[in-house]
Amino acid sequence: MQKRVRTAVFPVAGLGTRFLPATKAMPKEMLTVVDRPLIQYAVDEAREAGIEHFVFVTGRNKGVIEDHFDRQFELETTLETRGKTKALEELRQDLPSAGRTSFTRQQEPLGLGHAVWCARELVGDQPFALLLPDMIFKARPGVLKQMIEAYETVGGNVIAVEEVPHSEISSYGVIGRGAGDDSGFAITEMVEKPKPADAPSNLIISGRYILQPGIFDLLANQSRGAGGEIQITDAMQTLLQSQRFTGVKYQGRAFDCGSKIGFLTANVAFALDRDDIREGFVAELKKLNVNLSQ
Template sequence: MQKRVRTAVFPVAGLGTRFLPATKALPKEMLTVVDRPLIQYAVDEAREAGIENFVFVTGRNKDIIEDHFDRQFELETTLEARGKTDTLERLRQDLPAAGRTSFTRQQEPLGLGHAVWCARELVGYEPFALLLPDMVFKAEPGVLKQMMRAYETMGGNIIAVEEVPHSEVSSYGVIARGDGDDTGFAITKMVEKPKPADAPSNLIISGRYILQPKVFDLLEDQPRGAGGEVQITDAMQTLLRSQPFTGVKYQGRSFDCGAKIGFLTANVVFALDRDDIRDGFLAELKKLNINISD
């Protein structure tokens, strides 16, 4: 029987240059979709999937992320004194259990693969989930939970994928699809940021992974790949020679919140899904003569 996935890794060391000047002092992972930071959405998704331990790979000027996942007694005391018990309870529910969060540093921006390797000692030699906080999903159940279902059946390594136009594949890791249905099919090949003519499909890796610990051994000596960085896709391609990889074409919608259009779209979609602000927000949008149906 395969080992249970108990730990999730969150790479949060990026500089967020596409959102400057907003991210000059504020980590991009703390940018909010409505009123929740991007990193909170990723942690919520992991908790829903049964994750118990949360490992954050940080960099300089990221201390605010650690503070976010800690209790703030002055704030709690103030909320309690003002009778805002519902807000106080929501804040407490957002926090992982005591002793379940760990933080380590990626001193140099050497790529996603290097960030994952930096988490090796905290993860230990067991399977783990990897969630990229830039990717926010609207899915029920959450994407990682859908992947966990495949893992319980297939074991091995699991990757969430989605379709994009062929013209866009050069921005992503791309997989070749083998046998199986959308809930779990064999992956036969992976390539990082191929030219459209060279891409094995239009199925891209969507920022959610379940990986076996052998990947740490490969990342130890992984040469730099696309963009001069250590690419996790290159290590997974090597791992594919000895271990199975399963793709899950998840049910739901993704928002690339590392890009302005994706981030703004996510704010609109999630705001319209909120009972407490939907009507007022929709009314304001209609004042702008934007054609949005009820």
């Protein structure tokens, strides 16, 4: 029987330079898609999948993330006094239970692999999920829950993947596909940003992982890779030599909110999915009368 995945790690120390000046004083993870911060979507996905411990790897000027996942008694009292019980209940539902959140600091911007390594003492000797908050998904069930279902069958390490056109794969980490169906197949190799001609497939890593704790020992001694940073993919490539990696081609739609186009598209897609604002939003879009053929 596999050890349960109870802990999730959220790397939130990035500077968000692609969204300056909006992120000069506000963490990029607090940018909102409709009316929810990006980090809230990732936490919601983790809670749906049964995660019990939420570990945030933060950096300078990220205190607002910790505040977001804390109670604000003045706000709650005001809402209660004004009879805004629905808003109050929604705020309380969004919060993990007391004692379920932990925060640690990545003191230098040394890459995703280093951010994950910074969480080692909080994770301990247990498998854990890794969720990149830049990536949000419209998926039912959520992507991490789909991955947990695969993990409970095969164990080991699990990575969410999606197909992209071959012309785009040089921007991503790409995996080689072995035996198995879309809900869980063997990963045979991983290549970071290959040329299209050298790529083993058109399946890219999509910002959701389930990893065994052995990754921490590898990250502790990992040489700096692309961009002079400690890359999680480099450590996973080493771990692949001794442990099983399973790919899950998830059912759903991804939005890369680390890019302006992905972020804007996510806002439109999630707004159109909201019964309370869809009709009015569609009406406003029609007023724009945009000629998309230009």
